[in-house]
Amino acid sequence: MKSRTLRIVSIGIFIAAAISAVLPLPRAAASQLPYETYYKDGFGQLVHTQAAYIPAGIIGYNTAIPEIDKAEANGADALQLNQPKDLYIDQKDHVYIADTGNNRIVELDDKGDYVRQIKVEESPLKKPNGVYVNKNGDIYIADTGNNRVVRLDAAGKLLKQFGRPETDYIPASFKYDPVNLVVDKRGFLYVTSLGAFQGLVELDPEGQFVSFFGPNKVSFSAFDAFKRLVYTREMYQRELKKLPGAIANAAIDNEGFIYTVTKEVASGQIKKLNIAGLDQLRGKGDFASVEPVKAYGEVLSHRQAMNMNPQLSDITVDPSGNMTVIDTVWNIISQYDQNGNLLFFWGGDVITATSKTGVVKTPTAIANDSKGNLYVLDNTNNLIQVLRPSEFGSLVHQANALTQEGKYEESKPIWEEVHRLNTQYTPALIGLAKAAYKEQDFELAAQLFDQAGVVGGYSDSFWQNRLIWFQHNFGLAMNAALVAGVLFLTWGRLSRKLLPALGKGAWLRVDIPVAKKLGHVFTLIRNPVDGFYGIRHEQKASLLSSLIILAAAAAAFGYMQAGTSFVFNPKVHAGVDLLPQMVQFFGLWIGWVVSNYLVSSLLRGEGRFKDVFYGSSYALFPIILIGIPVTYLSNALTLDESAIFHFLRFAAILWVVLLTVWMVQGIHNYTFIESLFNIVVSIFTLLIIVILIFLFISLSYELVHFVKSIYQEVIIR
Amino acid sequence: MKSRKLPIATIAKAVTTAVLLLLIGWIALQIWNPWGEKGTDAALTAAQFENKGQPYKSAVPAEAGFETAAENDKLRLLVDRSTSHFEIVDKATGSIWRSYPNPQEWPKETATGTWKSHLLSPILIEYVNAKNYKSSSFTAGLVDTGGYLEQFQLKEDGFSVTFAFPKAQIKIPVEVSLHKDYVETRVIDAGIVEGDLSLLNVKLYPLFGAEPYVGQDGYIMIPDGSGSLIRFGDKRIMPQLTYDESVYGQDLSFYNEETGRQRITMPVYGLKSGNQSFFSIITEGEAYANVYAAPGGAVGRSNWVTTEWQYRKKFYQSVSKNTGEGFYTYSSDRFVSERRATRYYPLTGTDSDYSGMAAVYRNYLTTEKGVKPVTSAKADIPLFLDIVGADIEKGLFTDSYLKATTTGEAESLLKDVYDLGIHNMQVHYSGWQQDGYSSQGGYFPVDKRIGGSSGMKRFIDYAHSLQIPVYLTANYTLNTNGDDGFWWRRDGLRNMAGTVLKEQKKQQDEQDDAAYVSPGFYEKVVRSDLNSYKKLGADGIYFENGIGAQLNTDFNNRYKDSRSDSVGIQRSILEQTKETLGSAAAGNVNFYALDEVDHVHQLASDYSYDVFITEPIPFAAIVLHGLRTYSLEWSNVRDEWQSQFLRSIEYGASPSYILSGDHSDDMRRSYSLWYYSLDYKNWISRITDEYKQMNAVLAEVKDRVITSHRTIAPGVKETEYDGGYRVLVNYNDQPYESGGLVVPALGYTVKKGGDAR
Known part of the structure; x- marks a missing residue:
């Protein structure tokens, strides 16, 4: 008997171990490329797409150095980079590499062949981290080891050095470590200094300090406010994290917008700054209403571990304004259009055993050439991976550029082709929807926007559709209203004549006890405190009636979650899972009932458990009374009327809260x-109950697994 | 309620104490283990190494020491008694292939220390002290272990010798023999002696045919993807990387290093240097072999490639379900293969390139493996249509059904394509089973929601009226629902640690884990299902992602199948299927099952993008053309339309599509059928266009073999068929022109005996 128990225990543990074995399987991938390309919409739904970029080779590794240049390269016959940090591609598509470990800049031509190296013999470079080439061929180098920026002419002759600007505007504690820079048309320099949270250092062509450009803001949460209140001044100041994120890298486009990427922030990693330093991306995206604060740098959810946000290290902007960023944590390249809408992102699993063409181990810099190829600098393998746009990628770029320019009609056939190739790719739907809107096909536009999950566009199209509907049906509606009015009046008269004996509303009166008890709700509307007192002392409610109300309220709550128009509740687009919501609803409600009963029985409350139960059910009826009609109504409203919708919803919540107070008072x-x-004490109790349950579960879980591990260790070793 | 109260507390105490005592006793017993195996006869093994032979010297064998071991009209096998290295001489040309590094180049060898002597050793082994799970493995040659040769014997057709490694207490007997046009090396597993240390793998004559790069044209041919070349060179990117992959794919019952590489379907490799090359086929025991390639600069200056015989593999012994804690260890038992043989075919002149190697392999398959060419009477090339029935998505409580194509819709789909003038088609219907594509287990009857068995029967009858065969797609190696009487604890595939393997899902919100099914169990299931297929009138089964493709060792005590047992089971399933239904097809099939399938679907068409690989070649296609029909990635799942269309033409593959008869937008929510665009109405114009172009090029040569394939300029490839029919493909965005030959940019040209079309 006991040995059998033992055996069962051991089998059980064995099975538990068996369940755990989940091994990786190489899945049948769409393509055999070493990475997979995805699109993610504003709701976080992943969609597989065809590869947007295809590996096109590796340059900068073992590139032969021509005989005549060997002396310059200290006799080496092949190019070997050493921990390169930056990459710049000029208008002739020549590639400049800041070969940091070798204290030089290397220039390659458009085919990746060696051209020259620049060491600035008159004043040697030391660990240069950044390089920029102006339109006239002047080369600017962030010479980090010497704490300066140097400007060279096209031949590599030193023109000017920019040391630490001498000005009172820069605090003495500021460390001037230039790691990167961009130069605008006027010749002003925007220098990225390592860890400088003040922003980019803007210098005029003479090297005079102009200002700090584009600083990030400090994020300030409610928890921080609490800390400020509680902490001493010293403690609070020690919280180093309260500095704004430091800009990690910058880029500039043809129109003079300056793009920055910031590490160590959870959102707004990319900024597109105009000359005044204002961010042009804020609120521009198609999914702005779903994610008001956009986080850049995409992650595949299944790989995301706790607290491992992407860290963007570089950005490049192509001639049509598409931004491509690299993430050093997840090794993913993400591409956004000029308004910050995601186009694609891709990345391969990091494989240590081998290296793949097209996959970068440690991406440190990215650049693009005039043909749209991307060049990614690999700091570990000391080489540059070149990616070329695929057919699909080019189509999307082409169509999106037209859409951004407002040439919707021209974009339409290209978007149609994209849609045909990949019916699940949302930007194609959005592009087609915009084209349909432009062509005044609002029905189609609304349908496409709905399919894509774009709230703003859908709301606008719906507004147009509604207007058209009103215009078409105005006459009919008026006539119907007229007929209804006449009928109502005649009915009123007739009924008074025909049914004088019954009196007003008498025919509604029913003698079913449950119905009577349900009717008690109307007393609660008129006189809530008395109504709840009646529940306690006059048996105005029964178990059945309160269960009915509770169930109806839960149903109404569910309907509100799932049935509210897409305009006000974009979540429905991705599908609402009601089960967890319902569990929450009931869990909270039951927790409230129990804790309120426990607390009041200590605080000389008169209510019995069943009274609290009945009362708490009855307090929920505004959810039914207001929630259902409002939810229904929401389907006829657009964003313009959102005030009405939100007011009504707020009213329902407020009513429930007030009723709860009166319920406690009355019962x-x-x-x-x-x-x-x-109520305050009850809520506190509820919190403690939740914490205890949580503790109990996690502790017992730990215990069980502790025992299991010991068992396994003993058996196996 | 007045009955006497039971002393519950006392009883509970007693029971707990007893249980605890028993538990402790039992655990103690487990640790002590008095009935366990007695200590190995270590002393006995040690004694075997006492009568030491002459210690092996680290030197290139002298030319003079070689004597003829065997000879035939074509080849001569010479052997050096002191080192047991051998040479093959081609009598006609005088070309020599050596089992050791090129003596002229050896003085310039850059490898130093032990590796330098390893490169001269006729055998390299890897061993580990398996008793200590923390110890790491050692690679050893004969020199550094104080090794010597034993029982060297000349035989009628070659010689045999035993290599002894006293330090590792390991002895390995081998045989080398000369045959008509090849030399074969064998490891005799039965004669292996092991002491306390565990043998992991063996590389026999690793440097056979190896050559360093001295400016000559040359490459290593490895069976990665469709076949890949590592060209010789001195400016290679990341020269330290090597290639080491398991033949027929990873064994999920063991630890597999993540390499992101494609499965090896063909147990072959080759190496060409200048005007001569050798081509190897691992003919026996290949399920326990790896192909190991070290391009020049990785391990020594030489480029070399060899068979790495596997004897033990690492596995993960987990001790905690939650934390995933555990340790890596090795099993005490070796993989036993009755025979392990590698053949080396020396090739010279024009036959020495990869087309020549493919011809050798094709010849081997037809003459020794019974692969008879499958020909069709139809004049056109076939079009392969995969029709998707249905799949499931995550629902509120249970998975919900996503219909894609009912049998009725499939009929109109087929009709629409047929009416376009495409008459030679083959249909694979997938997701027809109960609850759609992602549901594994309990396939029959056909799901009612797409038409049920009667609907499927009607569809198949309709297809037959157009003379179109219909295959039903099935997997059988996974089970998600426990149907077919599958109980995962009893019938699941167990790994070395004894845990049942589950398919890992990429995303948390995906389907529940599917368990792998023991080969012994799925064999029974397929057998019992065959009649149901027959009743529907199906022409065959298309086995996807499992049978013919996946080979795992099963440690389930009820079935206990080794990798080679699984090969046997899969072959017998295919054979039975063919017998009952007439045909079988499989996806990117491992070549052990080639004779049993009539069509290879989803043949690999790309390489694994390792930086050391210089170019992918259509090796598999050259072998298969004329033997079997094959198709590459579905056209509508291509990353790039045009370049992959050109690849299909270059590879001589048949076009294939995966389609649904319905708007398929909602399929993106499905578990498995995420494909970009399935609705056939979106594709119908492309299908005709592509088919007509491909048929014009390939119809004439559909049953002929490919005699040669080469790169004539960067991005311009030429495939030549028997009879001088040449197809040229240009992947560049510039037209290619040379001597009156023009290949349009991103286009192709056909040349028949001189006149371009």
């Missing part, structure tokens, strides 16, 4: 103040 026979106190 336990408290004063208003007492009942407020009681």
